[in-house]
Amino acid sequence: GWVWGEHGFLHNLGCVDIAGSGPVHLIGGSAAFASAVMLGPRLGRYDDGLDPLPLGNPVNACMGLFVLWWGWLAFNSGSTYGVSGAKWQYAARAAVMTMMGSFGGGTFSVIYSMLKNDGKMDIVDLINGILGALVSITAGCFLYHAWEAIIIGMIGSFLTCITMPLFDKMSVDDPVGASSVHGVSGIWGVIAVGLFADNPVPLTTTNGRRGLFKGGGWYLLGIQTLSAVCLGVWGVMSTYLLLWFINKIVPIRMDSTEELLGADLMEHHVRHGQIGISRALSALAPLKTDLKEVKELPRIGMNPGHESYIDVMKLAEMKLQSWRDYGEEKLREASAKKPNRRLSNLARAVPIFRRRTRGDAEITTDAPRGTFTVSQQIGESSGKDNPNFAWVD
Secondary structure, eight states: OTTTSTTOHHHHHTOOOSSOIIIIIIHHHHHHHHHHHHHOOOTTTTTTOSOOOOOSOHHHHHHHHHHHHHHHHHHHHGGGOOOTTTHHHHHHHHHHHHHHHHHHHHHHHHHHHHHHTTTOOOHHHHHHHHHHHHHHHHTTTTSSOHHHHHHHHHHHHHHHHHHHHHHHHTTOOOTTOHIIIIIIHHHHHHHHHHHHOOOOTTOOTTTTOOOGGGTOOSHHHHHHHHHHHHHHHHHHHHHHHHHHHHHHHSOSSOOHHHHHHOHHHHTTOOBOOOHHHHHHHHHHTTSSOOOHHHHTOOBTTOOHHHHHHHHHHHHHHHHHHHHHHHHHHHHHHHHHHOTTSOOOHHHHHSOOOBOOOTTSOOOOTTOOSSSOOOBOOOSOOOSTTOOOOOOOO
16 A cells, blocks of 8 residues: 555555565565564574575476566556556556566576586576566566666666575574565665656556656656655564464464474375385384374375275285295195106196095195185196196185
């Protein structure tokens, strides 16, 4: 309401924010910072240094980047609220400048990451660098020229990449870098309007004002800076007070034993297949934590019904193998007792069973446990009439 509402004091002062670098991203980044401070670092996060932890799924993270990238084109272009008159030109311009800003941010983040990592690229730097550039271009997406959009995007990416490790040094554990991507880059995006904005004639977006570098003086830059300060303070303070109140009713941080097992398992009953979960379950079993329910949860990607069928098939295979081993043993014993009787090659190679009938030369002693009986025909000639045939019942 302060920026976009007709009653808002920043709106009445002339603050310009087309698609939400301030009201959306800066507020969100400030809230993320306050939340991370209140929660504190994850257990063991900084025990081995400040290096970021491995991504849970880098492929999904990249897919999320492209989904956001595509969506940015829609809400930046749609912020003209129509395509009538000259609006369609500025809607198209917003889309182009959004892409140019992201190109500048992506280029910087690739160079930065490769220099930092001795020629290797960190996917986190790439993702957050591009997102930081997109956040930076959002406030004035159709108020810039192409080269200005590239510069704004590069600066946004730079601020994002350098502030993420700074927050870690402050022991502010922000797992996805939201404080940097949305908070710091949001501040820059709001201020950039006061430097680079042009007057989009015939639209009244800037109320006829221009940025400092376009000969518009210091007024717009001052209002944009005031807007960034007000929104940042509001985001931090309101989030801190709200979480403080909620924490008095429901703890906002998990129990330490539950944290070791992970929120996916303990809060959402989503069990991953990594061995770390099984190790944690085994280690925490002697404690008083109730793990009965989560131990029985199926892993992601598993169909319990399918697993039951597979278990039955494995059991049948094991029983059949035990009968084969037993038959081989009895066949060797029979061969040793009757050395003059010739056995077919098939009988020597594969022990074959048939259902017990009267008159058969039976081997039934010391059978394996179970409800099965086994009989072996000895000394018959090979051929299609060979009674050395398997029946297990």
